[in-house]
Amino acid sequence: xxxxxxxxxxxxxxxxxxxxxxxxxxxxxxxxxxxxxxxxxxxxxxxxxxxxxxxxxxxxxxxxxxxxxxxxxxxxxxxxxxxxxxxxxxxxxxxxxxxxxxxxxxxxxxxxxxxxxxxxxxxxxxxxxxxxxxxxxxxxxxxxxxxxxxxxxxxxxxxxxxxxxxxxxxxxxxxxxxxxxxxxxxxxxxxxxxxxxxxxxxxxxxxxxxxxxxxxxxxxxxxxxxxxxxxxxxxxxxxxxxxxxxxxxxxxxxxxxxxxxxxxxxxxx
Amino acid sequence: xxxxxxxxxxxxxxxxxxxxxxxxxxxxxxxxxxxxxxxxxxxxxxxxxxxxxxxxxxxxxxxxxxxxxxxxxxxxxxxxxxxxxxxxxxxxxxxxxxxxxxxxxxxxxxxxxxxxxxxxxxxxxxxxxxxxxxxxxxxxxxxxxxxxxxxxxxxxxxxxxxxxxxxxxxxxxxxxxxxxxxxxxxxxxxxxxxxxxxxxxxxxxxxxxxxxxxxxxxxxxxxxxxxxxxxxxxxxxxxxxxxxxxxxxxxxxx
Numbered sequence: 001x002x003x004x005x006x007x008x009x010x011x012x013x014x015x016x017x018x019x020x021x022x023x024x025x026x027x028x029x030x031x032x033x034x035x036x037x038x039x040x041x042x043x044x045x046x047x048x049x050x051x052x053x054x055x056x057x058x059x060x061x062x063x064x065x066x067x068x069x070x071x072x073x074x075x076x077x078x079x080x081x082x083x084x085x086x087x088x089x090x091x092x093x094x095x096x097x098x099x100x101x102x103x104x105x106x107x108x109x110x111x112x113x114x115x116x117x118x119x120x121x122x123x124x125x126x127x128x129x130x131x132x133x134x135x136x137x138x139x140x141x142x143x144x145x146x147x148x149x150x151x152x153x154x155x156x157x158x159x160x161x162x163x164x165x166x167x168x169x170x171x172x173x174x175x176x177x178x179x180x181x182x183x184x185x186x187x188x189x190x191x192x193x194x195x196x197x198x199x200x201x202x203x204x205x206x207x208x209x210x211x212x213x214x215x216x217x218x219x220x221x222x223x224x225x226x227x228x229x230x231x232x233x234x235x236x237x238x239x240x241x242x243x244x245x246x247x248x249x250x251x252x253x254x255x256x257x258x259x260x261x262x263x264x265x266x267x268x269x
Numbered sequence: 270x271x272x273x274x275x276x277x278x279x280x281x282x283x284x285x286x287x288x289x290x291x292x293x294x295x296x297x298x299x300x301x302x303x304x305x306x307x308x309x310x311x312x313x314x315x316x317x318x319x320x321x322x323x324x325x326x327x328x329x330x331x332x333x334x335x336x337x338x339x340x341x342x343x344x345x346x347x348x349x350x351x352x353x354x355x356x357x358x359x360x361x362x363x364x365x366x367x368x369x370x371x372x373x374x375x376x377x378x379x380x381x382x383x384x385x386x387x388x389x390x391x392x393x394x395x396x397x398x399x400x401x402x403x404x405x406x407x408x409x410x411x412x413x414x415x416x417x418x419x420x421x422x423x424x425x426x427x428x429x430x431x432x433x434x435x436x437x438x439x440x441x442x443x444x445x446x447x448x449x450x451x452x453x454x455x456x457x458x459x460x461x462x463x464x465x466x467x468x469x470x471x472x473x474x475x476x477x478x479x480x481x482x483x484x485x486x487x488x489x490x491x492x493x494x495x496x497x498x499x500x501x502x503x504x505x506x507x508x509x510x511x512x513x514x515x516x517x518x519x520x521x522x523x
Contacts, residue, residue: 022340024329049340050387071370071385075304076509079384087372087382096371098390098419100344107341119348120391122428123421127390129376143427176339232331 001168001219002195005034008220011156011187015042015065019106019154019185020054022047023075025175026231027054028160028191030222033263036061044068046154048106048177049099053229053245056080059092060255061263068095068152070102077246082255096126101133103177105152110183114151121147157185160225161211162234164192168213169200173233182215191222193234279487281440282514283495284459285404286310287487288443289356292400292436293323296353300326300343300396302387306503306510308356308402313499314491323353330506344388347395350431355396357389358403361415364473365451366401366422366434368393369415376417386419393420396432401446406439408472423451442467443484444475452476457484 009031012018021027032054040063047055047069055072058064060082072083086092101118108116121127122135122145138144159178164170170190172178182188188211200210225231228238228245248254289311293299299312312325313333327333328343336342346352359368360383370386372379393399403410424430437444437453441462444453454476458464464481487495500515 025340050385069385071387073384079382084382088379090378096385098386099340099388100348100391103339103341103344118391119429120394120420123418123424124386124390125371125376125418126386145428174337176337177341178339180339180341 001213001216002164002166003218003220005031005191005220005222006038008189008191008218009034009038009158011189011217012040012043012158013155014040015044016155017044017046017153019046019048019152019157019181020051021159021175021178021181022050023052023229024232025178026160026162026226027052027229028158028222028225029054029227029229030225031158031160031189031191031220032057036063036259036263039063041065046102046152047072048181049097049102052080053242056082056249057263059083059086060249061259064092066093066095068097068102070097070099074242074246077242081246081249085252096129098124098126101147101149102152103180105149106177106180106184108149108151109153109185110180115148116151117146117148119146152184154181154185155187156217157181157188158190159188160191160193160222160231162192162231163194163196163200164190164219165196165198165200165213167199167201168216168219170211170213170216170219171196171200171206171209172211173209179211182211187217188215189218189220190216191220191225193221193223193225193231195221279492280514281459282307282310282510283487283492284484285402285438285440286314286495287491288438288459288484289400289402290314290318290491292398292438293354294398295319296323296398298324298326298346298352299354300328300347300352301356302328305356305358305402306507306514307404308400309506310495310499310503312354313502314494317494317498326352327506332505333502344391347392350395350397352392352396354398354400355392356400356402357393357420358401359410359415359419361410361412362401362403362437363412363415363422364453364475366437366446366453367415367418368401368420368422369417370419371417373416379416389420392432393434394424394428394430394432399432399434401434401437403437404440406441406467407470411439411470412472422446423448441470447476450476454478455481457482459484460486
């Protein structure tokens with residue numbers, strides 16, 4: 001099950017519906033750079049529920065056809081420049097959402113249910129631009145409109161975690177949405193910082209934070225795999241690098257230089 | 270504060286945090302989203318005064334965040350009424366408290382694109398004390414009508430809505446929001462600012478009493494808490510903010 005990174009990413013094919021996590025859950029950036037190097041195309045990218053550098057990079061590199069998420073931002077480094085430029089140019093299709101709608105749609109998929117109801121949303125222009133979302137009258141209420149969200153079932157969930165064992169069990173700790181993503185997706189591809197000797201499910205303390213290998217299609221080692229973002233509890237973000245990204249990505253030429261320097265040239269170590 | 274206030278011994282950020290802490294009041298759980306150092310200061314100040322209550326969840330924090338069930342737990346909590354106070358902002362906010370976090374211009378061909386709506390299209394409906402916060406008080410941000418409604422200020426009577434906006438805090442003033450009248454009213458003007466200036470820089474109509482009070486400055490007790498225990502807690506998530514605001518101000522004014 002443990003493969004070289006490029007081989008592990010094989011299930012992520014052109015045009016597939018790819019789910020990726022928010023920044024605090026650990027973002028698989030080494031895998032993202034490998035996908036760009038391979039030249040993946042026409043992704044329907046779903047960021048649960050938001051994204052930062054990862055979506056901006058994939059969009060700028062021309063890998064994304066449709067983006068579905070609640071927000072893309074570089075946080076304290078400002079707006080996500082390639083995302084904003086692509087929206088303004090109309091070069092990607094945007095499906096704006098709100099965070100709990102994406103969580104709920106993944107939960108519907110992990111339960112094998114066709115949809116999930118959600119409060120809020122009525123009167124928002126998000127709903128107006130989502131013909132795939134419906135409003136019904138709550139069958140248990142009386143004149144009580146409520147939104148239904150269709151299940152969101154990714155072809156592939158791509159995640160990063162602190163460790164895995166040789167049986168393919170992956171320790172995700174408290175980042176529970178990684179479990180939701182893996183439960184919902186047809187296939188899950190994981191990169192990890194390191195291998196754990198022994199079986200994670202043998203220790204009840206570790207087992208509670210473990211995603212069973214049953215859900216995992218492919219696994220690769222990627223030490224420091226979230227760089228330049230952080231893997232919370234393990235290492236911080238590389239702020240200097242993120243500032244450089246924000247500066248370069250402000251123009252198409254600068255972004256091309258960034259790709260040349262940090263994505264196509266493989267980093268030492 | 271501005272030059273009009275020769276005796277000012279606090280910074281704008283400290284005043285705004287104190288204003289927000291007063292609005293938070295006596296509640297059980299305050300949650301603070303991303304990129305919100307001043308609301309985070311206010312929540313931690315309220316907790317410091319309340320000897321550990323309210324519970325404070327800073328979503329970007331490891332230490333001041335007790336969620337263990339993934340990103341959905343915040344929203345599940347809010348949906349059940351377990352979050353009393355939350356904060357939202359907007360690229361644009363209009364006079365009916367509609368907020369826009371998406372784009373300016375036609376949605377399909379916008380002139381400006383913001384990050385996106387985050388959790389606003391849910392939390393704005395279900396959190397009882399939703400405080401709007403926007404430091405830039407200008408006709409660019411406070412507009413007659415938003416280009417895109419990420420979340421509406423009010424809803425039709427048959428729409429489930431236990432929560433919604435109660436106030437808007439800016440760098441110039443505090444507005445209260447009346448959900449029945451669907452209008453803001455000017456509650457107080459911060460020291461160094463005046464009503465004419467508020468009218469000039471606000472793009473929407475609002476109510477105001479004949480005599481608008483001046484915002485009460487933060488007390489010495491509040492300043493000491495903010496510059497002490499709160500600044501230390503804040504530094505985990507907002508190191509730069511904690512250093513520039515509280516490091517500098519404590520050196521100048523003690």
